[in-house]
Amino acid sequence: MKILITGGKGFLAGRIDNFLNKKKLNTILSSRKKAKNIIKINWNSQKKLNDLCQNIDVIINCAGLDVHGCKLKSKAFKINANYPLNLFKAAKINNVKLFIFISTFHVYKKALLINEKTSLNKQGIYTLSKIEGEKNLLKEKKSNTKLLILRACNLFGYPIYKNKNCWNLLVNSIVKNLIVNQKFKINSKENNYRNYSSIESFCEFIYNIILSYSQKKKLPKIINYCSDKNLNVKEIYKIVSKAIKNKKNKVFFKHSNIKEVKKVFYKSLYQNKFKKIKDKFFNKELNKLILYSKNSF
Numbered sequence: 001m002k003i004l005i006t007g008g009k010g011f012l013a014g015r016i017d018n019f020l021n022k023k024k025l026n027t028i029l030s031s032r033k034k035a036k037n038i039i040k041i042n043w044n045s046q047k048k049l050n051d052l053c054q055n056i057d058v059i060i061n062c063a064g065l066d067v068h069g070c071k072l073k074s075k076a077f078k079i080n081a082n083y084p085l086n087l088f089k090a091a092k093i094n095n096v097k098l099f100i101f102i103s104t105f106h107v108y109k110k111a112l113l114i115n116e117k118t119s120l121n122k123q124g125i126y127t128l129s130k131i132e133g134e135k136n137l138l139k140e141k142k143s144n145t146k147l148l149i150l151r152a153c154n155l156f157g158y159p160i161y162k163n164k165n166c167w168n169l170l171v172n173s174i175v176k177n178l179i180v181n182q183k184f185k186i187n188s189k190e191n192n193y194r195n196y197s198s199i200e201s202f203c204e205f206i207y208n209i210i211l212s213y214s215q216k217k218k219l220p221k222i223i224n225y226c227s228d229k230n231l232n233v234k235e236i237y238k239i240v241s242k243a244i245k246n247k248k249n250k251v252f253f254k255h256s257n258i259k260e261v262k263k264v265f266y267k268s269l270y271q272n273k274f275k276k277i278k279d280k281f282f283n284k285e286l287n288k289l290i291l292y293s294k295n296s297f
Helices: 011-022 046-052 073-093 125-139 170-180 199-214 233-244 282-296
Strands: 002-006 026-031 038-040 058-061 098-104 146-152 154-156 183-186 193-198 222-225 229-232 250-253
Touching: 002 011, 011 026, 011 199, 046 073, 058 073, 058 199, 073 098, 073 125, 098 125, 098 199, 125 146, 146 199, 154 170, 154 199, 154 282, 170 183, 170 233, 170 282, 193 199, 193 233, 193 282, 199 222, 199 282, 229 233, 233 282
Parallel strands: 002 026, 002 058, 026 038, 058 098, 098 146, 146 222, 154 193, 183 250
Antiparallel strands: 193 229
């Protein structure tokens, strides 16, 4: 089995590639910039994309701009919506068996219980570009290439390659700032609930998805990836601070709010078919992230 992963030295691509390699799967990393052990991908040439997809069994599209990179609407839609469609067309021409598009929980409207049937949010450049990317793929005619849209929750963990964008992730950002500055200012309200998962658990889920499909198990078109960690921002900070074991650490909330709110659950109608939602790697990932940060900053 040959697996193409786009996004090169990005946080997701690097960790997924590393995990699948440990499972003895044959992976190929691609990026817009050529580097050692990474193939250059030309998103603007359909012919080059067609050539890249030859003899590929699975494509995992991790390439794209995150919420912080989506400043210009035209650029965001080009990279997050148009590029994946061009790659999917190339995948279909080459009879790639499975195409996984990494999306985000940001596409949903706020609700106490979020699953694949929850209404979509129509605000924000990042959100809109991801929704457009999903729609473009879903509109394509049926083929031998199975499409799977994976809407991930808040991931955290250490990077394989040096990557500045991964430090925008909330848990990563808290860890880095507490180690470097022994303090951190959080812009979110302390009682805002989110779903958190280690990147290792996310990689294992993708691995299980690939195995399930190779064993000809049916997959839905859209799956929410989530864990058992539905926590508010204050709770996740306490977990991180305790793991760092520094009593001098301080956190400040820009919008402090002691009023109790109902817990929000980010769930999936399908995930239990492929993996238990319990994140068995959570503490181990957090400790590795702390060690990585201490050695890097």
